[in-house]
Amino acid sequence: MKNPLENENAQQSLKSGQEVGKNPSPAVSTHGSFAKLKQRIQRNTRKYYGANTAPQYLIRVQCRRRREWFELGSDLDAGAKLAREIDQFLRLNGWDATRKKYKPEFAAERSELTLGGFVDLIGQHGQLDPCTVYGYASRFRRIVSGIRRIRFGGADKFSGGPIPSKWRQTVDSTLLNSITPEQVSAWRDAYVGRHPAGSEERTHAEHTANGILRNARALFAKRVLKRVLSKCSNLALPSPLPFEGVEFIPERESDYFYTSEVDAKQLIEDAFKELAGNHLVIFVLAIGAGLRRNEIDKLPWAHVDLPTGTVTVAPTKYGRLKSDSSVGKIQLEPRFAEALRRHAAENRGEFVLTSHIAPRIGSLQRHYRCKKDFTFLCAWLKSKGITRSTSRIHTLRKEFGSHIAQRRGIFAASSGLRHSTIGVTRKFYVSSKIEPTSFFSVETPTAAPGQDAAQLVELLKKALEQGAIKLPASQPAA
Numbered sequence: 413m414k415n416p417l418e419n420e421n422a423q424q425s426l427k428s429g430q431e432v433g434k435n436p437s438p439a440v441s442t443h444g445s446f447a448k449l450k451q452r453i454q455r456n457t458r459k460y461y462g463a464n465t466a467p468q469y470l471i472r473v474q475c476r477r478r479r480e481w482f483e484l485g486s487d488l489d490a491g492a493k494l495a496r497e498i499d500q501f502l503r504l505n506g507w508d509a510t511r512k513k514y515k516p517e518f519a520a521e522r523s524e525l526t527l528g529g530f531v532d533l534i535g536q537h538g539q540l541d542p543c544t545v546y547g548y549a550s551r552f553r554r555i556v557s558g559i560r561r562i563r564f565g566g567a568d569k570f571s572g573g574p575i576p577s578k579w580r581q582t583v584d585s586t587l588l589n590s591i592t593p594e595q596v597s598a599w600r601d602a603y604v605g606r607h608p609a610g611s612e613e614r615t616h617a618e619h620t621a622n623g624i625l626r627n628a629r630a631l632f633a634k635r636v637l638k639r640v641l642s643k644c645s646n647l648a649l650p651s652p653l654p655f656e657g658v659e660f661i662p663e664r665e666s667d668y669f670y671t672s673e674v675d676a677k678q679l680i681e682d683a684f685k686e687l688a689g690n691h692l693v694i695f696v697l698a699i700g701a702g703l704r705r706n707e708i709d710k711l712p713w714a715h716v717d718l719p720t721g722t723v724t725v726a727p728t729k730y731g732r733l734k735s736d737s738s739v740g741k742i743q744l745e746p747r748f749a750e751a752l753r754r755h756a757a758e759n760r761g762e763f764v765l766t767s768h769i770a771p772r773i774g775s776l777q778r779h780y781r782c783k784k785d786f787t788f789l790c791a792w793l794k795s796k797g798i799t800r801s802t803s804r805i806h807t808l809r810k811e812f813g814s815h816i817a818q819r820r821g822i823f824a825a826s827s828g829l830r831h832s833t834i835g836v837t838r839k840f841y842v843s844s845k846i847e848p849t850s851f852f853s854v855e856t857p858t859a860a861p862g863q864d865a866a867q868l869v870e871l872l873k874k875a876l877e878q879g880a881i882k883l884p885a886s887q888p889a890a
Contacts, residue, residue, distance in 0.1 A: 449471070449492040449495045449496060450488060450492050452471055452472075452495075453469050453470070453471050453484065453488065453491055453492065453495065468483055468484075468485065468486055469483070469484040469485060469486065469487075469488060469491040470482060470483050470484060471484055471491075471495045471498075473495075473498060473499055473502060475502050475503060475507070476506075476507070478507060480507070480511070482494075482495070482498055482514055482515065498510065498514050501513065501514075524587070525587070525588045525589070525647070525648070525649070526584060526585055526586060526587055526588060527552070527553070527556060527583060527584050527585075527586045527587075527588055527591075528581075528583075528584025528585065529584075529588075530588050530631075531545065531549045531552075531584070531631070533640050533644060533647070534548075534549075534631055534636060534640060536643075537639050537640045537642075537643040537644070538631075538636045538639055538640055539636075539639050540636065541732065542776055543731075543732075543776055543778075545631075546776040546777065547627060548627050548628060548630050548631045549631065551623075551624045551625075551627040551628040552627075552628035552631055553580065553583045553584070554624060554628075555596060555599055555624065555625075555628055556583050556586055556591060557579065557583050558599045558602070558603070559591065559595045559596070559598075559599050560583070560586060562579060562582050562583055564577070564578055564579035564582075588649075588650055588654070589650040591650075591654040592652070592654065593652055593653075593654060593655065593656050593657050593658050595654075596625075596654055596655060596658050597658050597659075600621050600625065600658070600661070603617060603620075603621045604617045604618050604621050604661060618661045618663065619663065621661060622660045622661055622663065625655070625658065625660060626660070628655065629655040629658070632653050632654070632655055637649070670810045670814065672810075672811065672814060673797050673798055673799065673800060673807075674796060674797045674798060674811075676699070676811050676814075676815060679699075679796055679811075680699065682796060683695045684747075684751070686792070687789075687792070689755070689766075690765050690766060690767075690782055690785040691785055691788060691789050691792070692751060692755070693708075693751070693752065693755050693764060693765060694708055694765070694782070694785060694786065694789050694805065695789060695808065696744075696748045696751050696752060697711065697723065697752075697764075698805050698806075698808035698809055698812070699808040699809075699811050699812050700744050700745060700748035700812065701723050701742040701744060701748075701812070702742065702809045702812035702813060702816075702828055702829050702830075703723070703725065703742075703809070704738075704806070704809065705780070705786060705803075705805050705806065706731070706778065706780070707725055707733070707738075708764075708765065708805075709765060709771075709780045709781050709782055709786075710728060710730050710731065710763060710771055710781070711723070711725075711763065711764045711765070712728060712762055712763055712764070713756065713760065713761075713762065713763070713764055715728075716752065716756075716764060718749075718752065718753050718756055720743070720749075721743060721744040721745075721746070721748070721749025721750075721752070722741055722742070722743055722744070723741070723742045723744060724740075724741050725738060725739060725740050725741070725742070725830065726739050727739070729773065730771045730772075730773055731771075738830045739830070740827075740828075740830045742828065752764075763781070765781065765782045765785065767781040767782045767785075769781045769782075786805060789804075789805060790804045790805060793805070793807070793808075809829070812828070812829070813825045813828065813829045813837060816828045816829075817837075822834060822837060825837050
């Protein structure tokens with residue numbers, strides 16, 4: 413008896429090609445086919461390594477809108493079997509389990525941490541001031557946008573509101589493990605390479621690049637990462653870190669030395685003649701007390717003792733100071749104190765500077781109530797010869813520091829400027845002048861030789877007569 417299946421197969425074999433095409437057989441998946449897998453391995457090996465015979469094979473697998481690479485070893489047949497195993501395991505168990513099983517040595521690759529997610533973790537667990545984190549993150553985003561060539565303009569880059577701009581959202585979505593030290597170094601070189609070597613513009617660019625790198629690298633400080641990892645023990649960070657081994661551009665310390673461009677006495681005389689209101693008060697507090705712009709902008713009358721002319725710099729509910737060492741008291745010279753009293757007689761609101769703009773509480777960005785007044789004063793200072801500095805009001809603070817250093821020494825200047833170390837004062841704030849000057853005090857004539865000693869003897873005699881100094885009984889007074 414004939415097998416009915418044989419008759420059926422014979423009948424199907426007699427069908428024409430057109431008849432067969434009308435009822436096509438279902439498509440067979442290529443997943444798991446050794447021949448197809450070998451072709452994919454070979455193509456990708458040549459494509460990504462640029463060589464026909466690579467020591468290691470790899471394959472890229474795409475699944476669920478995600479694409480990853482896996483190393484397969486040096487044997488093609490064994491690699492094809494492993495590729496099929498990875499492919500099947502992936503479709504059954506998902507990406508996390510597949511990476512954990514087949515890529516255990518790549519801890520950085522297991523990290524899905526983005527730039528924005530990393531900054532959020534630093535803000536939550538890094539124990540840094542929110543404004544500090546915002547400033548560091550801004551520099552890091554600038555570097556990453558330059559590396560990735562993420563360019564937006566207008567409202568797409570600066571939204572001006574609480575919602576992040578398109579530029580920031582795009583930068584924040586960058587995987588942290590995709591930023592390498594080599595890319596950061598290339599960005600640094602490209603940034604300064606826009607200007608010819610030896611030019612003044614090149615020097616400024618080098619200082620700016622170092623400042624950006626220094627701030628961005630602070631996000632990856634050991635103490636900060638230690639705090640984050642203590643709260644997120646399973647967090648996988650890139651290895652190496654983005655700034656590991658990245659060197660700063662060599663700088664000369666003399667590039668930062670402050671050199672005065674104006675005669676401070678004449679500048680003060682011009683200010684009292686030509687300025688008034690907020691403009692004169694800003695000038696007085698900057699050159700007479702060494703206050704920073706933000707300290708002037710939000711200085712309350714409660715921190716000013718008008719009878720004595722003393723200004724207290726301390727934190728308020730509107731913001732913290734730059735550092736703990738920024739807290740202090742400054743005694744104004746008589747003419748500066750009198751200008752402040754006249755201003756107080758006409759304006760006695762909450763703040764020393766009058767403005768219809770209210771201060772922002774809890775803002776991460778630097779905000780000034782009296783921005784227009786600062787802009788006007790900067791233009792006036794430029795007309796008086798302060799042309800090189802981009803922060804001319806801060807130049808007045810440097811004049812204050814130089815004035816104190818000439819009269820009382822570098823330590824008094826560092827204390828008056830409220831610096832944490834004397835090195836900052838010496839490097840950035842003190843201008844070396846041949847002749848010491850004073851703003852308002854009358855210069856005394858030079859004493860004749862021996863006159864200082866005679867005056868000292870007279871002072872000692874008066875002190876002995878008044879009983880301020882007592883000598884032992886065996887040594888009677890002369």
